[in-house]
Amino acid sequence: MKFSESLKKYQQFQSVYKYGKSYANKYLVMYIMENGTGRNRIGISVSKKVGNSVVRHRVTRLVRESYRLHEAVFDSGLDIVVVARKAAAPVGYYGIEEALLHLGKLHRIIKVSCYL
Template identity: 60%
Template sequence: MKHYHSLRTTKEFQQVYKTGKSKANRYLVLYCRENQLNYNRFGISVSKKVGNSVVRHRVTRLLRESYRLRESEFKQGFDLVVIARNTVKDEGFHTVESALLHLMKLHRLKRDEKH
């Protein structure tokens, strides 16, 4: 069911943290850096501060689905890491999706509507 490429190793995440730019809103933090590939790699980080494993997995699923449904709207060639903040745990899908889209716009990763 997974249609996107993932960041998997700690080293890959650390590279994005060190060399990428970050933007944040109330619910999420998004790190972004160019990856010299013709596709995006997406990573999700949800710490134990957000909640127990059930809550963390729910937040992860919401983020993954938000990204998957809108992936075609984003520019390609970037490594992206989304960090969930504690405030996201009680929110629904539409709030999570709009928070992710907001950060993608701030990073200028959303494709122009004309194309």
């Protein structure tokens, strides 16, 4: 991820959960909070309810890759936490990509000229 960093610490995730704004769809929940820097920080959370470790890591990779390929269209200076729902387990790449972009549109963090 060229323009982004990762959220790694528990306190960073908790801050976004507590003070951020959230939207959800069938597969994902996205929390957004401004971080005051010029870079995005993204964190991905996949619970054990989604499946075993193979399934959880697969969903994590799909979300990370979807974000990586579209990170240029997201606004900068945000902390983003993406939480996968149980329904995301059997879904392929295009379903996760569509869900991620849908949530970006709901939050109004996708640049207007890129995707309408």
